[in-house]
Amino acid sequence: MTTAGPAAPTSTARVHWRPLAPDRASVTAGLWADRIRANADAAIPAGLKQLEEAQNLHNLRVAAGEEEGDVIGPIFADSDVHKWLEAAAWEYGRSHDEDLLASILQITRTLAAAQAEDGYLDSVVQVRERERYRKLEWSHEHYCAGHLMQAAVALVRTSGRTELLDVVVKLADHLVATFGTEDGKYDFVDGHPVVEMGLVELYRETGTQAYLDLARYFVEARGRGLLATHGVEPTYFSDRVPVREQTTVEGHAVRAVYLAAGAADVAAETGDTALLEALGTQYAAMARGKQYVTGGLGARWEGEAFGDDFELPADRAYAETCAAIGGVQWAWRMLLATGEASYADQVERMLYNGFLSGVSLGGTEYFYVNPLQLRTGAHADENRSPAHGRRGWFSCACCPPNVMRTFASFTGYLATSTDTSVQLHQYVPGTVDDPRTGLGVEVATDYPWDGSIALTVTAAPDREIALSLRVPAWAEGATLDGRPVEAGAYATVTRTFAVGEVVRLELPMAPRWTAAHPRVDAVRGCRALERGPLVYALEQSDQPDGVVVDDIVVDPDAELGVEHRPDLLGGVRVITLREASGATLTAIPYHVWANRGPQAMRVWLPVA
Amino acid sequence: MTTAGPAAPTSTARVHWRPLAPDRASVTAGLWADRIRANADAAIPAGLKQLEEAQNLHNLRVAAGEEEGDVIGPIFADSDVHKWLEAAAWEYGRSHDEDLLASILQITRTLAAAQAEDGYLDSVVQVRERERYRKLEWSHEHYCAGHLMQAAVALVRTSGRTELLDVVVKLADHLVATFGTEDGKYDFVDGHPVVEMGLVELYRETGTQAYLDLARYFVEARGRGLLATHGVEPTYFSDRVPVREQTTVEGHAVRAVYLAAGAADVAAETGDTALLEALGTQYAAMARGKQYVTGGLGARWEGEAFGDDFELPADRAYAETCAAIGGVQWAWRMLLATGEASYADQVERMLYNGFLSGVSLGGTEYFYVNPLQLRTGAHADENRSPAHGRRGWFSCACCPPNVMRTFASFTGYLATSTDTSVQLHQYVPGTVDDPRTGLGVEVATDYPWDGSIALTVTAAPDREIALSLRVPAWAEGATLDGRPVEAGAYATVTRTFAVGEVVRLELPMAPRWTAAHPRVDAVRGCRALERGPLVYALEQSDQPDGVVVDDIVVDPDAELGVEHRPDLLGGVRVITLREASGATLTAIPYHVWANRGPQAMRVWLPVA
Structure with a gap:
């Protein structure tokens, strides 16, 4: 039996509602059942193979002395393993697949062997960089630690197995001994948040107050200029102003929403209503001017960042899959804390659109970025470019295992x-x-x-x-x-x-036309088509001959039709609509686009 | 007397028209006279100080053994000096300021002292990297060489002084001996073009055929996959297809237009009409779907790159100042080769808008990027962000000396x-x-x-x-x-x-409304205001109380007024127009925006 899900407030936490453990809810059919099955049967096994091929596991084995060689890949390579471990742990709670548990425990043994005597653990730093915390703004050492904490907490909650928890307790004790404002400690934060969520969850699981205190310190340390560096400005790291003084979201989107989610955990456990209120203000600003209709977060490729208010280009939407996941985590924590329906609406919008679009129907091909438009003849000039179509893995592979852990813990959000x-x-x-x-x-x-x-x-x-x-x-x-x-x-x-x-x-399910705020310049004169929780999109291959998606102008006054197409894209309801010229167009749910190869697509439709 | 300007086809070159030496034309009054004076009196002296402060000159002196210490800054740091030298050389041709010539010759002595026995010269590589051409796709070693060639050619043309020419001949001979497809040579190209233009100009000045041959080789070497690297794709380097098979522009915009300009030089000198035709096709594609109304080039911050066709966001326009300059260089060479008026129109559009916007009225503050919109309350999160306002220099300082050399050689383009x-x-x-x-x-x-x-x-x-x-x-x-x-x-x-x-x-100078191609999604429902060669913009501080530039909707049928405002921004004609609500708005030439601090601005105006 699973004791709790991915965010489990203590009995003394100041929350409005309390979550159910993921195994207290089940999904027996439909869209989510299909996706969760693909995640379990295809994605999680494929992910383990990818971690072998991309050498992430090799890195850990080198650090553990189990293999020879150099470490390979980005400095945050361990975190992909950690997210996979979390996914596998939640999945074990669902399936009780003992082979999967064996895989988890084998990696856990390697992690334990790689861990330094004093608790430090980061294979790339240990083997390649050697010096710890030399450039913490970029080194992701706490980021890796935070993800490992989340994995360990998941494992103990679903299986009762404490081997990984033992590793992260040692690691967290090391962090407690090393970071803070006290004399002799290092007053600094990681450039990439997530350790805040990890530490609060570890506090929840172990009761060790020092972990909560450290999480609070990491939240409060931001906005003091610690991360000011050459070239990239503090905004990028959510470090321009203190979290409790911030009124919007800015900078790197995943960093910003992970930080906010962690801050929400801290606010809940410490009863810090002022902090919670600030987070509510920030969330509202995000939802008002910095979020796509798909729920997607982060308008800019450059810096993978939130844009200015209302800067929401459809074509160059970055809308990283991880940002939608972080957005769900933040919204869920706000929902627990406040009981406000808008946060559950937010979870719905992000899950059904900006999150689901990040993974293929088969579960093993991903989008890193989730634009709302792709033009005919677009050339890929980047590993992550949607013009490539979906990909099995990325050189920066944060998204795939993040998708996996979200599916595997999905029932915890119901x-x-x-x-x-x-x-x-x-x-x-x-x-x-x-x-x-x-x-x-x-x-x-x-x-x-x-x-x-x-x-x-x-x-x-x-x-x-x-x-x-x-x-x-x-x-x-x-x-x-x-x-x-x-x-x-x-x-x-x-x-x-x-x-x-x-x-x-x-719930009435008539298709509806949605207009953007008039300050969203990028989609002026356009409408988006929605039905229920789903945003729709026009993809080239569904349109009649002679209709080019790039040039479409629709008639918003013409009748919209809904058609069940069991044959199409795993079974979807399409919406039929009228081009201004009279042609009948077919819209598919946005989240299934690019399952037939990359092609022209658009969510926002120019109206006559 | 100046013998020639910045692109001087030989007598055997296949060109339609031949340029005049810059001192065969003069500018005696008006906008350009003011700007050229500011460039001479303020910008070029300030540039020399910046090169001292940013340590670019220190780097050269370290390589020359004149100073102790490490080299500092980006790997292409020398190129900023080289562009400044070119600017100073052209300016010397205009002013015959002997102090300026003395500065040039002093730096030339340092360059000569820094140059390796075999002709190699790149202070950062010589001192810090040590190994030459180790990672030429990123190292900019040919890029630095190309800019130095342009400087040396400028100096000999304006002053007859050959000291710098001696240095670059030695450098070019080293390149000829080192690069090519012959046995024992290194078959590779620099990731950042410009050496092609430099080599052809050096050929023009010296008559050495090997320089032209090497330039041709560098042009032809692209599109063979030499630059395929991890993460960034060949597109970025204009390396997806051979230059003569390319039908558009793509990837890093400055790289792309510098390459095209160099290829146009090669085509002219070799009589390669097929190559010229390919360049014409590429130029037309750029002008049709990848250029802003301001002439700005490069839609994307990520990779400083051209976007897909018709991907032209106003707010996130990158439109690097250097790209407009490279665009002028390319268009000018196409004009010489073909005699087609459209290329001179292009030079005009880029000079008066996308180029001039890159520098303050005083000449010493710059924009790296030139967006067509800035929103109220935008936060800077990048060194180059226009939300910072104009800046005196950049950590990557390619634009300022590029602006200087363009003003100083301006009369060569008339x-x-x-x-x-x-x-x-x-x-x-x-x-x-x-x-x-x-x-x-x-x-x-x-x-x-x-x-x-x-x-x-x-x-x-x-x-x-x-x-x-x-x-x-x-x-x-x-x-x-x-x-x-x-x-x-x-x-x-x-x-x-x-x-x-x-x-x-x-020429009729009535203000006119311009509509974008309907595929430019970013400005649907908008019009731009132009008068003569100038694109206009609304800046917040010119509008009546209560009017917010972000929310403006204009009435395109209302009468437009033109008003001479000698007091405003160095003396401009403003255009008055009507808001849909009835308020009178005032538009200023785009190129003078942000001379009163950064503020909300927009070129494309939503119409009622």
Whole structure:
């Protein structure tokens, strides 16, 4: 049995709702079931092979004295292994595949052997760079440590195995002894956050206050100019202003959202409402002016960074897959802390669009960047270029194992509860069994293709429970058991439930045209097509002869059709729409684009 | 007396027209006179100080054994000195300032002392890297050599002094002995072109065929995959296809246009019409889908690269100042080779907009990148960010001395001739005295503010001369001596001219709205405002209270006004226009933006 999911506030944490362990929910059919299966059956095994081929595991073995040779690849190479370990650990909690556990434990033994006497562990630095923390703004040593902490916590939560936890406790103790403002310590932070989340989770698992204190120090250390370097400015590292004084997101997008997610963990565990409030302000600014309709985060290739407010080009959207994942992590923590439906809407938008677009239907080919437009005849000039099409791995391979750990822990993001209430945030066919209240439900739905969601109570305590169902902000006209409910909020039924009774949520699924804020210059005169939680896109191969996606102008007043195409792209609902010239166009869900090779595509459609 | 300008085809070169030496034309008043004066009086002296402060000169002195210490800065640090030397050499031809010549010759002595016995010269490699040509795709060793060749050629042409020429001949001989496909030679090219132009110019000055052959080899060596490296793809280096098979421009913009300009030199000197034709195809593709209305080149920050066709974001336009300069060099060479007016139009568009925007009115503060939009509240996150405002120098300081050499040789781009004809391409108040025909004219005009251009003949041979005046493509309705003439072509008067007679060209200067190609998604629903050769922009500080540039919507049907504002920004004509709400807006020439600090600005204006 899994004890907790990827973010598990302690009993004293200041949170509104508490998450369920991933194995308290199941996905039995549909889109997510297909993707989670591909992740388990194809992606995670392929990932292990890629880690062998790209020599990440070799690096660890060299550091461990198990193999000869040099270390190879980027300075953060270990982190790809660590993310894979986390993915495998969550997957073990789902499948109880003992071979997978054996692989995890074998790598764990290598990690333990590679670890220095004092707890330090980073194979590339140990073997190639030798000097520790020489250039921490770029060296990712804490970044690697943070990911390993997340992996170790996942493993102990899903399997009870503490071998990896022992390694990270030693590593975390080393960090506690080394970093901070006290005399004799090194007052500095890693250029790439994630250790903040890792340390708080390790605190949650071990109860060691020093880990939480160190996480808080790392959060508070930013904005003091520690990371000022030549060429790249503090903005890049989220270091221009202190986290609690920041009012927006800026700089490297993955760094920014990982930091914010870690800060949210710190705020929850320390009861720091001022910090939480600052994070809410930042999140709102991001959602207002720095996020794509796909949920994608980070407009700029240069510096993989957030752009200025409303700088959201469709063609050069960077929208890194990892940024969407970090965005989900941040939004989830904000949801736990505040109980605000908008954060669950955010999780939905990012998961169904900017995250899912980052991986092929088969699970083993990835996009690093997720643009909202690709032009005819685009030439790739970069390893990560979408003009290449999806790729099995990258020279900087952060995204693939990040995708894997997200699928493997997916069920941890579906529901929350308190002692007297249960909240459903995402709708997938399957089950939710809440241990706090004793309420169990079976969810029957064809969501996101259909808006009917039927919950059948499978277990119920003999007391009143408040069951809350998220009504997405886009779902104007939704009903709960036939009664109109407010969109962008939770619809709640409070009663003593009985096994067998059914609660029905109906979300209207008519396709809709979405306009951007008028300051988004890049998509002026355009509309995007959405249906339910899905953003749609036009891909060249679905259009009639003679229609060139680059030149399309659509008629937004013409009727939109919805068609079930079980044959297409794993089974999707397409939307048919009208070109201004009269031709009928076919839109597919954005998240399945580029599964038939790279080709012209666009989300934002010029209107007549 | 100056013998020739910055590109001087030999008598056997296959060219349509031949340039005049820069001192055969003068600029006596107006915009260019002001800028050239600022360049001479402020920028070139300040540049020398910057080269001291940034240690570029120190590097050379270390290599020469004149100073102790390490070399500092990027691997191409010498090239900034070389470009400054070229600027100073052209400026010496203009001013005959003997102190300036003394500075040039002092640096030349250091260069000679630093030069290796066998001719090799690159201070950073000699002192810091030690191993030559170890990673030529990134090391810029030929790039530095090419710029030094251009400087040496400039010096000998303006002063007759051969000290620097001696250095570069030795350097070029070393390159000839080292590079090529012959046995024992190194078959490789520099990742950053410019040596091609340098070698052809050196061939032109010395008559040494081997330099032309080496330039041709460097042009032909591209597209063979020599530069394929990890991470960056051959596209970046203009190395995806051979130059003569390429049909567009792609990759790093400065690299691409420098290569093309060098290839045009090679084509001219070798009579290679197929190569010239390929370059014409590439230029047309660039002008059609990869150039901003400002003439700016290179849409992408990432890789400082051309984007895909029609990928031309206003806000994130990179449009490096150096790329506009390289574009002028390429267009000028195409003009010499073909006599097509469109290339002179191109020179005009780039000089008056994308080039001039790169330097402050005072001449000593620069933009590296030249966006067409800056939003309110933009945060700089990069040394080069326009949100910083203009800067006196950059850690990568290619642009400032590039600007200096362009101003200092500006008069070399005004006119051409043959034995029987003279062509005026750009209109500035001053004089043109053609030595081939003996025709001299004085040009009286307030261009670009006014469209009346009066040429008074000051010297005339006793024979028929064809005097051609460019009528810009935007100048529909132009007249020559009262008769309508075709826009986008040369208007020619062929007769035996008499001293004192006057030829009058009238170019209509009504402000005009310009629409982009419909595939330029970034500016859909917008228009740009132009007048004569100038692109206009709205800057926040010129607008009435309550009008926010980010939110402006203009009425394109409302009357446009033109107002002379001698007080404003060195004296400009502003255009007044109407906001859709009725407010009167004021547009300034784009090229003077950010002379009052960085602020919100936009060229492309949403229309109601």
